[in-house]
Amino acid sequence: MREFSSYSAVSMNFELDAVFIEEDCRASALADRVVKSLPQSVPLTYVADGREVARPQASIADPFGAGKRRMVVMRRRSPFMMACPAASSEFACCGYLVLTLASNCPMDCSYCFLQEYVADNPSFQVYANYDEAFEELERMTHKAPGRNFRVGTGELADSLAFDRLTGISRDLVEYFARSDALLLELKTKTDEIDNLLTVDPRGHTLVSWTLSPEAVFASSEHRTAPPAERIRSAKRVADAGYRVAFHLDPIIAYPDAERDYLRLLDALFDSLAPERISFISLGGLRMPPALRAVARRRFPGDPMLAGEDVLSPDGRYRTFAPLRLRIYRALSERIRRAAPRLPHYLCMERPSVSAAVMGVPAPNPAALGQLLARC
Amino acid sequence: MIETSPTAARIRAWAARRRLPESHLERWLALEEPDAGALLAVAEELHLRTGQLASVLELLGEITLRERQTIGAILAGDEVRRILRGQGSAPGRASSLLEKLRALRYPRLTSTLNRINAEVADLKLPNNLHLLLPKDLSSDELKIQLTVRSASQLEAALRGLEERRPKLARILELLGGEHEL
Numbered sequence: 001m002r003e004f005s006s007y008s009a010v011s012m013n014f015e016l017d018a019v020f021i022e023e024d025c026r027a028s029a030l031a032d033r034v035v036k037s038l039p040q041s042v043p044l045t046y047v048a049d050g051r052e053v054a055r056p057q058a059s060i061a062d063p064f065g066a067g068k069r070r071m072v073v074m075r076r077r078s079p080f081m082m083a084c085p086a087a088s089s090e091f092a093c094c095g096y097l098v099l100t101l102a103s104n105c106p107m108d109c110s111y112c113f114l115q116e117y118v119a120d121n122p123s124f125q126v127y128a129n130y131d132e133a134f135e136e137l138e139r140m141t142h143k144a145p146g147r148n149f150r151v152g153t154g155e156l157a158d159s160l161a162f163d164r165l166t167g168i169s170r171d172l173v174e175y176f177a178r179s180d181a182l183l184l185e186l187k188t189k190t191d192e193i194d195n196l197l198t199v200d201p202r203g204h205t206l207v208s209w210t211l212s213p214e215a216v217f218a219s220s221e222h223r224t225a226p227p228a229e230r231i232r233s234a235k236r237v238a239d240a241g242y243r244v245a246f247h248l249d250p251i252i253a254y255p256d257a258e259r260d261y262l263r264l265l266d267a268l269f270d271s272l273a274p275e276r277i278s279f280i281s282l283g284g285l286r287m288p289p290a291l292r293a294v295a296r297r298r299f300p301g302d303p304m305l306a307g308e309d310v311l312s313p314d315g316r317y318r319t320f321a322p323l324r325l326r327i328y329r330a331l332s333e334r335i336r337r338a339a340p341r342l343p344h345y346l347c348m349e350r351p352s353v354s355a356a357v358m359g360v361p362a363p364n365p366a367a368l369g370q371l372l373a374r375c
Numbered sequence: 376m377i378e379t380s381p382t383a384a385r386i387r388a389w390a391a392r393r394r395l396p397e398s399h400l401e402r403w404l405a406l407e408e409p410d411a412g413a414l415l416a417v418a419e420e421l422h423l424r425t426g427q428l429a430s431v432l433e434l435l436g437e438i439t440l441r442e443r444q445t446i447g448a449i450l451a452g453d454e455v456r457r458i459l460r461g462q463g464s465a466p467g468r469a470s471s472l473l474e475k476l477r478a479l480r481y482p483r484l485t486s487t488l489n490r491i492n493a494e495v496a497d498l499k500l501p502n503n504l505h506l507l508l509p510k511d512l513s514s515d516e517l518k519i520q521l522t523v524r525s526a527s528q529l530e531a532a533l534r535g536l537e538e539r540r541p542k543l544a545r546i547l548e549l550l551g552g553e554h555e556l
Contacts, residue, residue, distance in 0.1 A: 311513060
């Protein structure tokens with residue numbers, strides 16, 4: 001793992017109330033970097049078992065929100081690699097593999113699935129033994145010679161939030177730069193790209209941004225970088241040799257959504273030539289009832305959570321089908337017109353919906369995964 | 376709302392009579408006094424049942440969030456007032472009110488559904504052919520149900536479908552979001 005010759009406290013985009021480090025991880029490179037970079041105002045405690053402090057604080061009104069401000073540096077006890085938790089045989093999936101190096105996120109989007117998914121251990125956990133993830137990747141690529149894999153760290157956490165403190169991105173980019181079979185996807189809503197600009201990805205790291213119109217950003221995406229800043233950051237990393245991609249996900253069907261999402265695409269293509277973009281994914285807002293209840297309880301004033309959503313056959317609340325498909329069609333058409341060869345796909349939709357919108361049958365997950373890993 | 380106000384006392388009395396769950400009562404009492412009072416007037420006028428009050432409260436909360444209007448303003452709107460002052464029975468007007476509030480809460484869903492229902496009516500289907508739209512237009516899937524008891528009935532039903540193919544295709548296009556909503 002990379003050694004850092006000097007450290008100093010860094011300014012953080014996100015505030016922390018406390019940092020806990022598991023005793024077993026005290027000597028790890030990650031703990032060392034966090035301790036040396038942490039502002040003195042943040043209390044630091046060593047604990048025997050990080051899982052104890054990762055649990056929700058019962059005395060607090062919003063344990064999930066409070067958890068975002070407590071960082072726990074700990075050992076991961078289960079495998080780092082897993083299939084994307086959103087994957088399902090009922091959807092046309094993209095073959096995305098998830099590397100869980102952290103859990104939860106310091107940003108607070110009102111629609112975020114983590115509100116329910118990590119409700120039982122909401123502290124922001126970073127895993128100090130992440131070098132073991134590299135061993136898992138080695139085993140996977142050796143088992144499937146000739147295959148390409150797209151592996152992302154941005155499913156249960158934002159890939160770059162707190163990167164100023166942890167510096168994990170540099171180790172990841174350098175590791176993936178050495179493997180021809182692997183593409184790393186760093187998914188983020190931040191502008192924390194400084195570390196990325198210090199390493200050479202050699203074409204093996206893709207940085208992707210979730211993009212939303214200003215209305216959604218202002219109403220729902222708390223503590224994230226503004227959309228224009230995300231696009232600016234994308235341009236900077238693209239100039240530095242990274243591949244870039246975008247996720248228009250979740251698409252929220254508020255009254256002016258179609259117009260605003262089309263303008264967002266236009267703004268994106270004005271800033272970044274479409275041929276420099278690896279792919280774009282589209283996904284409508286979908287919420288299981290339990291998540292919807294939690295989100296509405298935590299963000300009672302967010303109109304984006306009061307859209308024209310109905311209970312869909314897959315058990316999730318989604319925008320009623322004609323409107324949802326209409327927006328997909330409009331966006332897909334705009335992408336095709338601006339960039340006929342730019343791959344784009346729907347996330348967590350049935351193959352029939354994908355086929356109806358795209359006009360061609362949805363590829364199987366493995367084929368799409370291969371395609372996106374090579375874009 | 377001020378907990379000791381006369382309106383709060385009347386709301387508590389209404390809630391006690393109707394056994395309104397505490398969580399709904401709290402929400403009601405948390406409204407501004409004019410809004411809480413306007414809702415109480417509706418509940419009393421239309422003899423709302425407990426479940427209906429809960430639905431009205433939920434729908435009004437979501438409409439205020441979407442439209443940036445107060446509950447008082449929504450209930451004072453022309454169409455709602457027409458229902459409240461209508462000639463029908465209280466239960467009938469309560470149902471109409473709920474239907475109207477759902478239309479305000481889901482405006483594009485309601486207009487799309489109305490449009491599709493009009494297209495379905497225009498098909499003038501025989502009794503043994505039924506179109507089953509997805510509940511709340513939650514998918515783009517259209518089910519067509521044929522009820523036949525003989526080969527000749529089947530033949531006639533299929534012919535009936537074939538004759539209506541362009542109109543059926545249009546309904547599918549509406550379900551699939553191919554038209555302006």
